[in-house]
Amino acid sequence: MPDRFSYQELFAAGVPETPPGKTRHARYDFAVAYPNPDTLPLDGLADAVRSVLSREGRDLAYYTDPGGYPELRRLVAERLARSRNMTVDPDGGLVLTGGSGEAISMVIQALTDPGDTVLTEEFLYLGTLRSLHRYQANVVGVKCDESGIIPEELDSTIQRLKAEGRRVKYLYTIPTFQNPLGWTMTLERRRQTLEITRRHGVPVFEDDCYIDLRFEGEDVVSFHSLDDTGQVIYVGSFSKTIAPGMRMGYLAAPPEVISRAWAFKMGGAVNHFAALTIAEYVKHGGLEQHVQEQNESLRVKRDAMLASLGENFGNAATWTRPEGGLYIWLTLPEGANLEAIQEQAFQEGVGYYSGTQFSPDGRGQNSARLCFGYPTPEENYQGIAELAQILERHGVIN
Amino acid sequence: MPDRFSYQELFAAGVPETPPGKTRHARYDFAVAYPNPDTLPLDGLADAVRSVLSREGRDLAYYTDPGGYPELRRLVAERLARSRNMTVDPDGGLVLTGGSGEAISMVIQALTDPGDTVLTEEFLYLGTLRSLHRYQANVVGVKCDESGIIPEELDSTIQRLKAEGRRVKYLYTIPTFQNPLGWTMTLERRRQTLEITRRHGVPVFEDDCYIDLRFEGEDVVSFHSLDDTGQVIYVGSFSKTIAPGMRMGYLAAPPEVISRAWAFKMGGAVNHFAALTIAEYVKHGGLEQHVQEQNESLRVKRDAMLASLGENFGNAATWTRPEGGLYIWLTLPEGANLEAIQEQAFQEGVGYYSGTQFSPDGRGQNSARLCFGYPTPEENYQGIAELAQILERHGVIN
Numbered sequence: 001m002p003d004r005f006s007y008q009e010l011f012a013a014g015v016p017e018t019p020p021g022k023t024r025h026a027r028y029d030f031a032v033a034y035p036n037p038d039t040l041p042l043d044g045l046a047d048a049v050r051s052v053l054s055r056e057g058r059d060l061a062y063y064t065d066p067g068g069y070p071e072l073r074r075l076v077a078e079r080l081a082r083s084r085n086m087t088v089d090p091d092g093g094l095v096l097t098g099g100s101g102e103a104i105s106m107v108i109q110a111l112t113d114p115g116d117t118v119l120t121e122e123f124l125y126l127g128t129l130r131s132l133h134r135y136q137a138n139v140v141g142v143k144c145d146e147s148g149i150i151p152e153e154l155d156s157t158i159q160r161l162k163a164e165g166r167r168v169k170y171l172y173t174i175p176t177f178q179n180p181l182g183w184t185m186t187l188e189r190r191r192q193t194l195e196i197t198r199r200h201g202v203p204v205f206e207d208d209c210y211i212d213l214r215f216e217g218e219d220v221v222s223f224h225s226l227d228d229t230g231q232v233i234y235v236g237s238f239s240k241t242i243a244p245g246m247r248m249g250y251l252a253a254p255p256e257v258i259s260r261a262w263a264f265k266m267g268g269a270v271n272h273f274a275a276l277t278i279a280e281y282v283k284h285g286g287l288e289q290h291v292q293e294q295n296e297s298l299r300v301k302r303d304a305m306l307a308s309l310g311e312n313f314g315n316a317a318t319w320t321r322p323e324g325g326l327y328i329w330l331t332l333p334e335g336a337n338l339e340a341i342q343e344q345a346f347q348e349g350v351g352y353y354s355g356t357q358f359s360p361d362g363r364g365q366n367s368a369r370l371c372f373g374y375p376t377p378e379e380n381y382q383g384i385a386e387l388a389q390i391l392e393r394h395g396v397i398n
Numbered sequence: 399m400p401d402r403f404s405y406q407e408l409f410a411a412g413v414p415e416t417p418p419g420k421t422r423h424a425r426y427d428f429a430v431a432y433p434n435p436d437t438l439p440l441d442g443l444a445d446a447v448r449s450v451l452s453r454e455g456r457d458l459a460y461y462t463d464p465g466g467y468p469e470l471r472r473l474v475a476e477r478l479a480r481s482r483n484m485t486v487d488p489d490g491g492l493v494l495t496g497g498s499g500e501a502i503s504m505v506i507q508a509l510t511d512p513g514d515t516v517l518t519e520e521f522l523y524l525g526t527l528r529s530l531h532r533y534q535a536n537v538v539g540v541k542c543d544e545s546g547i548i549p550e551e552l553d554s555t556i557q558r559l560k561a562e563g564r565r566v567k568y569l570y571t572i573p574t575f576q577n578p579l580g581w582t583m584t585l586e587r588r589r590q591t592l593e594i595t596r597r598h599g600v601p602v603f604e605d606d607c608y609i610d611l612r613f614e615g616e617d618v619v620s621f622h623s624l625d626d627t628g629q630v631i632y633v634g635s636f637s638k639t640i641a642p643g644m645r646m647g648y649l650a651a652p653p654e655v656i657s658r659a660w661a662f663k664m665g666g667a668v669n670h671f672a673a674l675t676i677a678e679y680v681k682h683g684g685l686e687q688h689v690q691e692q693n694e695s696l697r698v699k700r701d702a703m704l705a706s707l708g709e710n711f712g713n714a715a716t717w718t719r720p721e722g723g724l725y726i727w728l729t730l731p732e733g734a735n736l737e738a739i740q741e742q743a744f745q746e747g748v749g750y751y752s753g754t755q756f757s758p759d760g761r762g763q764n765s766a767r768l769c770f771g772y773p774t775p776e777e778n779y780q781g782i783a784e785l786a787q788i789l790e791r792h793g794v795i796n
Contacts, residue, residue: 002626003627004628005601007654009599010567010568011658012507012509012510012514015661016658017657018657019490019657019660020656020660021464021465023460034459034460035459037460040459046451049444049447050447050448053443054440058435060641061438061641061772062432064421065420065421066418067419097665100665102665103665105665109410110409110413111408111409112410113410201407229403230402230403243459243671244458244460245460245669245674246669246670246671249665254402256405258417258418260410260414260416262417263414263415264664266503266662266664267498267499268496271643271644271669272645273644273669274669
């Protein structure tokens, strides 16, 4: 056997080992944020592929416009105008990205030097938190209640940080059906948040990827449509309305932000095959009806989980009651440790992520995110009962 | 009007403005490296979508294994074993990426600190060159002839750089149907290159994205299959065999390299919709026949361009005669300037990229890359005649 070639001295400084890993599933999987597999628009997509390939398939031979298929950009801008009252220029103010995750990573890289401070909600989407840490941001979570970020906390946090000489770069927020907390920020809170951040020269980075998943209550207008100064950077996605496997997101931002974020785009334009298919599907009107069906299904799933939480946890815990999205946030009394029992619970059949995984500073041991979108209603009901039994068995709840 | 919000103080240090831009086409487009749009397997892909979605479409609701659809990884490993005599572990030694471009950018980030030296052929793929510059590599082109990198030049270049105290990190090469030069490195040269780099502890980063586009002559074995020490990092792609718009590439490398490169993966796993479709298409045996048809078409296109070069340039220039791939490299006498006339030629109907755009140090004014894959044979013939006329009209050739 020849000696193995050694790369030890060749790796760039500080690059962590990050093997791709594998996805694993508990019998009752409340851990990973899948949408509903029963309502995927598979026939609609297959039809769309055939018709768009016969008409525009030759374009697959091109490397398309770097910003992504112009027709899909136009359709996204039109839909944002119609459903979100947003004014977005599909040429110059909007680009397509590999899911919202790619957009988020690009914006973070464009705006973050090591040591810069980034404000977030006190618990936030794992992918964003990981990206912020990778680019060495100082992530500061701002205290929230069920109406969203608490304005006084936001103002005093920024003031304190500035007094400490910190560079506060932006506020990242998921204002609607927040991941992992489940609530939606009220209009009043959004106005206050915008006013406070504007006063401090801090842009708002709005991640609106759950906006279409409302199954009760009324939409709240987006930060982006409340602002006409260019202070808001906006990302959205088709992952939750069509499928995550399509990897199709979008970034709407002032041109000067896009042109910096674009410096970090890898591998050319977004997948053109997926973009063609989605555009065709949207144009033929399939999307709005599909979203409605999906949301009816999500409501039933949420209700099954809420019912089981009431019956099995009763006064032993509190939880959020989301009007949409995919997440319920479970909170046990102080001192309970859902982080320590997580792997054991997985082995015994119930997967979830403890609150600590979403926290910039490792708080939230007594909380967990429960995703209700993927399992069936029956599984949601049964799985929560199982979870209560597991936690009782191991003395986490009484 | 409210004041515009200013991002000026917020951008990370040194991020260039990189607006996504637009693709533009000359009447005769020899500039951009498109494959043949007439032989795209559109029906095969549409059929594949329908059958795979009806069977495995639910998986679109998952975020798949981060390394990409396991079945497609298995098929890629099997095909590399069969056609390239390569031993690759589909679990741990192979990951799917958004085209080869994403893989190249990830590997560059994993292995390059600012100021590190990277060796390349004296002219190289624009995307790789841009990525190397973005991560502040010191790019050093090694002199080549029609058999590939010249071994003595490689050895003396590494020795000189080491004597200067430079850290030589890796050699990036496109050994087969080199972009932009068109030649294929001989087996003897590959053996010598491997021996020299191994002696100096320098890994070989082999970009094999044109390997399937051979329309005459015999395959030369890959660097990867000549090595059993882990010294070779290998990227390939379906862009040239199926379509660039599928954005599907792959990286085969030792696990320790993959786990570092993966730290730079953005936006989750590769597009699962495209991966499912390609796997289904490959499994049903469509690919090999398609590649054969495509290559027959490419040969006709090359021949049309070669014939027109002979008739219209005669003794005024020299050019390569590739046995596959997409590129002919045109060289005029020293002093001729194809860079200065490029925009004018585009306006007058013929697009190409001058040699300087592929050079780490801006050489190659008197050369140009001519892509013969996208236009029809007639357009190749006519476009080269037009090019000769344009160059004569402006005094670049007599």
